[in-house]
Amino acid sequence: MRHEADSNGLSGLRVQATLLGGGVIMAGAELSVPPEQFTQIKEPELIPDRALQEEEEEETDNDGVCGVKEQSGSAGLEVESAQGPLQTTILEEVPELVLAAPEESERHILTLRTVHFPSEEAELQDLSWLDPQQEDEMQVTVSQAGGGVQSLVWLEEAAQQSLHQCVLNVQEEVYSLQEMEVMQFQLLEENVTRAGEDCKSAMNLEESTGSVKLQKGQEEEQLLAEGGFSEKAEEQFFLVEARPGDEGRDEIVLTFSNLNMEEQKEKPQPGQAHLEKPSTTKNQKKAKEVKRTFHCSFCKFTSSRVSSLNRHVKIHSTEKPHVCHLCLKAFRTVTLLRNHVNTHTGTRPHKCADCDMAFVTSGELVRHRRYKHTHEKPFKCSVCKYASVEASKLKRHIRSHTGERPFQCSLCSYASKDTYKLKRHMRTHSGEKPYECHICHARFTQSGTMKMHVLQKHSENVPKYQCPHCATIIARKSDLRVHLRNLHTYETAEMKCRYCPAVFHDRYTLIQHQKTHKNEKRFKCEYCSYACKQERHMTVHIRTHTGEKPFVCLTCNKCFRQQQLLNVHFKKYHDTNFVPTVYECPKCGKGFSRWSNMHRHSEKCNSGQEKPTTVEKERAMKRKPASPREPAKEDEATAEEVSLMNGELYPGEMVPVDFLEAKTEGEDLEEDLTCDMILALMDK
DNA sequence: TATTCGTGCGCCCTCTGCTGGAAATCC
DNA sequence: AGGATTTCCAGCAGAGGGCGCACGAATA
Numbered sequence: 168m169r170h171e172a173d174s175n176g177l178s179g180l181r182v183q184a185t186l187l188g189g190g191v192i193m194a195g196a197e198l199s200v201p202p203e204q205f206t207q208i209k210e211p212e213l214i215p216d217r218a219l220q221e222e223e224e225e226e227t228d229n230d231g232v233c234g235v236k237e238q239s240g241s242a243g244l245e246v247e248s249a250q251g252p253l254q255t256t257i258l259e260e261v262p263e264l265v266l267a268a269p270e271e272s273e274r275h276i277l278t279l280r281t282v283h284f285p286s287e288e289a290e291l292q293d294l295s296w297l298d299p300q301q302e303d304e305m306q307v308t309v310s311q312a313g314g315g316v317q318s319l320v321w322l323e324e325a326a327q328q329s330l331h332q333c334v335l336n337v338q339e340e341v342y343s344l345q346e347m348e349v350m351q352f353q354l355l356e357e358n359v360t361r362a363g364e365d366c367k368s369a370m371n372l373e374e375s376t377g378s379v380k381l382q383k384g385q386e387e388e389q390l391l392a393e394g395g396f397s398e399k400a401e402e403q404f405f406l407v408e409a410r411p412g413d414e415g416r417d418e419i420v421l422t423f424s425n426l427n428m429e430e431q432k433e434k435p436q437p438g439q440a441h442l443e444k445p446s447t448t449k450n451q452k453k454a455k456e457v458k459r460t461f462h463c464s465f466c467k468f469t470s471s472r473v474s475s476l477n478r479h480v481k482i483h484s485t486e487k488p489h490v491c492h493l494c495l496k497a498f499r500t501v502t503l504l505r506n507h508v509n510t511h512t513g514t515r516p517h518k519c520a521d522c523d524m525a526f527v528t529s530g531e532l533v534r535h536r537r538y539k540h541t542h543e544k545p546f547k548c549s550v551c552k553y554a555s556v557e558a559s560k561l562k563r564h565i566r567s568h569t570g571e572r573p574f575q576c577s578l579c580s581y582a583s584k585d586t587y588k589l590k591r592h593m594r595t596h597s598g599e600k601p602y603e604c605h606i607c608h609a610r611f612t613q614s615g616t617m618k619m620h621v622l623q624k625h626s627e628n629v630p631k632y633q634c635p636h637c638a639t640i641i642a643r644k645s646d647l648r649v650h651l652r653n654l655h656t657y658e659t660a661e662m663k664c665r666y667c668p669a670v671f672h673d674r675y676t677l678i679q680h681q682k683t684h685k686n687e688k689r690f691k692c693e694y695c696s697y698a699c700k701q702e703r704h705m706t707v708h709i710r711t712h713t714g715e716k717p718f719v720c721l722t723c724n725k726c727f728r729q730q731q732l733l734n735v736h737f738k739k740y741h742d743t744n745f746v747p748t749v750y751e752c753p754k755c756g757k758g759f760s761r762w763s764n765m766h767r768h769s770e771k772c773n774s775g776q777e778k779p780t781t782v783e784k785e786r787a788m789k790r791k792p793a794s795p796r797e798p799a800k801e802d803e804a805t806a807e808e809v810s811l812m813n814g815e816l817y818p819g820e821m822v823p824v825d826f827l828e829a830k831t832e833g834e835d836l837e838e839d840l841t842c843d844m845i846l847a848l849m850d851k
Numbered sequence: 852t853a854t855t856c857g858t859g860c861g862c863c864c865t866c867t868g869c870t871g872g873a874a875a876t877c878c
Numbered sequence: 879a880g881g882a883t884t885t886c887c888a889g890c891a892g893a894g895g896g897c898g899c900a901c902g903a904a905t906a
Contacts, residue, residue, distance in 0.1 A: 331871060439886070503900070524897095530856060531897070538896060553894090559859060560894070569892070581891090587862065595890070609888095615865070616888060623887075639885090645868055646885065653884080676885095 619643075637675055654678075 319498050489504035509515065515525030517532040521540045526532045537543045537556040544554035546561035550568050562587055566572070572582035574589040578596045584591040591613065594600070600610035602617040606625045611617040623629060623642060631640045632647040636655045641647040654675040662672040662677045671677040694712040707729055710716070716726035718733040721822045722741045727733040752769050 506899080527898080528855085530858085531899090535897075555894085556896085557858085559861095560896095562859095564894075584892080587864095588893095590862085592891075612889065613891090614863090615867085616890085618865090620888075621878085641884095642886065645870095646887090648868080649870095650884080702868090 219549045245599060296842050330333060333382060372781070383639065388603065460698055489501055491504060491507055493508065509527045515527055517527070517529050518525040519532060519540070521536070524532075524535055524539075534556060544556055546556070546558050547570075548561060548564055550565075553561070553564050555564060572584050574584070574586055574681040575582040575591060576592055576596075578593075581589075581592055589724040600612050602611040602614050603609070604611070604617055604620055606621065609617075609620060611620065629642065631642060633640050634647060634650055634655070636651070639650060639654075642651055658672050659675075662674065663670050664677065664681055666681060669680060671680060692708055692712070694709075697708055710728040716728050718729065719725070719728040720727070720733060720736060720741070722737070725736065727736065755771060
């Protein structure tokens, strides 16, 4: 068993079992582990032959059920094999690895053991220690794909009685329970709702067969180097990794990879793995051997073999005798130097057979082929369907489930899930804009933003996005999404039409409906038959019924119904600087307040004359407002009124003032007439 | 002991989607 | 004229793919 911990916090326990023939994994603990929890499927892998031989010897000595210790409370088990029918129970297949987990008061022992059966018949009676009545125990399901391609191991809960306090007990001759310490881990439930519950697991190595073969020394070194397993583990997530062996030699590697072991790694507790001695004589003997360890003087690394230590010590050496002649960079080994030099020379001896790519190392080629050609993705997330070529990618992906953000910005509260995002984020503080548009030289913080800029601003045939519900065409997909959200989303709350009792549940339909009211004279006077399109007109009109005159001249206290009327009054009677605009007829010299009236007169005055040119118009115009506002077509009546009130019409003009004065018998037009009244008079 | 293999880290890239301010348009 | 609404646009972050490289462990 090995407690793995990488520099990035990926730690774990590895149980490696070498198997012959079939295998059985049994468990008696109520582990509530959903299937395929972070199941990692790896390439077929060999384990040392020596270990294999030991397995064979052990198993032979025990009549095919070697190392299987009778224990109560063993679980039923299941083997899923891609070579045969899936979901076949272990009793129907040749069992290989036994995981037994007898209950132990509050703790539950999960025992990994390997069983080898010489024949298909031999194993059943020897599995009597498996208690079929123990239905609430954890099951371990093993699947093996044919051809040694993939294998899958997961733990499964037979009953829903979750076990979050369990002890993983590995039959191995080197480690005792105490040596292994207790590792807490938290099982990730399907919905992660049980994330608060811990599951204590301890790897207990008993005097036994070694059917489950650990990598001796190595695991211990790892343990020692990392100070054993911490009991402090909250929100732990695990990779369960299974590796089949070569054909004909079944081998399963279970890796319970703790993804949140960084803190533990930072606080190693040297020697913790050896706190207690094995209980049995054999274990004591083994333990003595184990304790013959060699310690690295530079770090916490220890090894039972001096050769391993010597090899390890080299990593602390600053001696790098192999120097690149091109860049003077030094390396410890010739191989490293050669790989490095290849990066200079472009030498890539490992060529891809399916494309033109070539690589310095074979590992790069393998990875490339997985990415580009075989699409093999051995690292599978058990929470979702994500799978990746590299374990680091899976680890990064899992952060999207856990929410872990290890990379904290030093300048704000932002924290990212990977280093690149943090680096990219830092541009928001530095103001760095490394990407420049080659056309307009605008700069951007992200390449994607610049790309979009170039596409939208400098490209032809820019793709557009047509709204499926209306005729709107929008340049960007994300903006179309906003459009759909704002205008076409069904709202449970009813939206009422401003003009009628109709109600709608999306804004677009409401707006379209309200447009149908656009040309209606929606506003109807309650005192007369008058109707108009705009509410403000109705407000003014109503005053003709109520007699309200809210606008008072501060000079003479005269009251008016409209502000504009007051303004006209003030200019005409109280503003000494007021000079009215006058258009003179070029023929007879008669003055008009509006050019159109003058022109109409002019045509009568000289019926044969053509329409005046622009020069003639300018000449005819004595004074003209700098920007005379032309009336809106849809609101002629209002424009007439405004013209009147702005003093553009004068007594004596042919239309309409003379006419109106006659009609109103000399009343003060500015004071009493509204545009509607004017129009009404004109209509008579 | 040299070489190979597996792994992890870092870097860079793309694609995607959300957000909010600016500009345009509507009313 | 001015407020409300819509569209344009850049900024920014999430997620994932792909590769270079270094290094420890395994292996020949």
